[in-house]
Amino acid sequence: MNDEDLTAKARIRNTALELFAQHGEDRIALRTIAAEAGATLGLVQHHFKTKAGLRDAVDQLVADHFASTLAQAPANATVAVRDEAVRQMLRDNPPVVNYVRRALLDPSAERLHLLDVLVELTQQEVSKLRTSGRASVERRESAQVVTVLVRQMGELLLQPMVDAIWERVATPGGEPKPRLRVSVDDA
Template identity: 60%
Template sequence: MQNPRATNDDLTAKARIRNAAMDLFAQFGESRVSLRAVAAEAGVTLGLVQHHFKTKAGLVEAVDQLIVDYFDAAVSSVPATGTPGEVAAARDAAVNAMLHANPAVVNYVRRAVLEPAETQLRLLESLVALTRREVGSLRDAGLASTTRRESTQIVEVLVRQFGELLLAPMIDAVWERVAGPGETRRPRLSITVQD
């Protein structure tokens, strides 16, 4: 799977600025990060940030698109071959691997979904649109049920792919309180796949 972020050596100034913004927004939240802080993190001038993105809203939009690109690349890396359950499980695994490899993506999505502000709701809308396209393509290919409501399938996919990682802080806190002697690692949660 191609990494939408790439490395700083391979990036234009615009991409370095966007990546620095994603890292800072993920760590501190969009409202607590100034364009000046993003410029400093990216090693560029404030004027260059404004040249490329105009405003903070423009920069947030670029970061949101990067997040969607991460998910799109993960899902697109899995061919639509096999049984519906196999395809869904493989796509979920690809998203899970991408999220584990990119903690800033997890933290950014956590903030956007769990602390929604008006600007952050656009990311959720984009992720829902991507999931709707993917569910539609699976339905068209005969790899997802067409008798079940598409809206239910979209919600199930998002819960499977985001659920554990978005709720990890709560799950870890609960695990610390319920784990028995010798249970050092919490089990992975599994949500059954329906077609």
């Protein structure tokens, strides 16, 4: 969708996602978001009231990306297929990746909203998979939620470090880059 096709509220929210992802929420003023979105500060405040309200809207947009991706997966999709769909959505949406990185790597009290939303979404998905017989009911549901989030988010959060290390140790013209895999042991 073209930015011109979006409502002013959606343009403001999308601009906030881009700027928060690039610079961090603390370093961006509402006035800057308004200017970048082609809106007035008053319009930003009208739609979102405060920066916290705008952050919550951005969190919801990010959660909607995840929910939409999972909803588009075939009903009988395996966990691996669902995980790959999430990874592809993240590859297609760099601002979402950078925003999630910032939000999850600095989980202060006011930034835990996104984590709470993602945990709730994952709990719903795990529950559906367990009910349909596509996920084990032998394992603790809480451990499955942690496993899914770490599997999906772990690569997202750690890949920049892996890439930086690889650039320093790779031989010229050489080997393929190692693939990062993250797992959780359910002790």
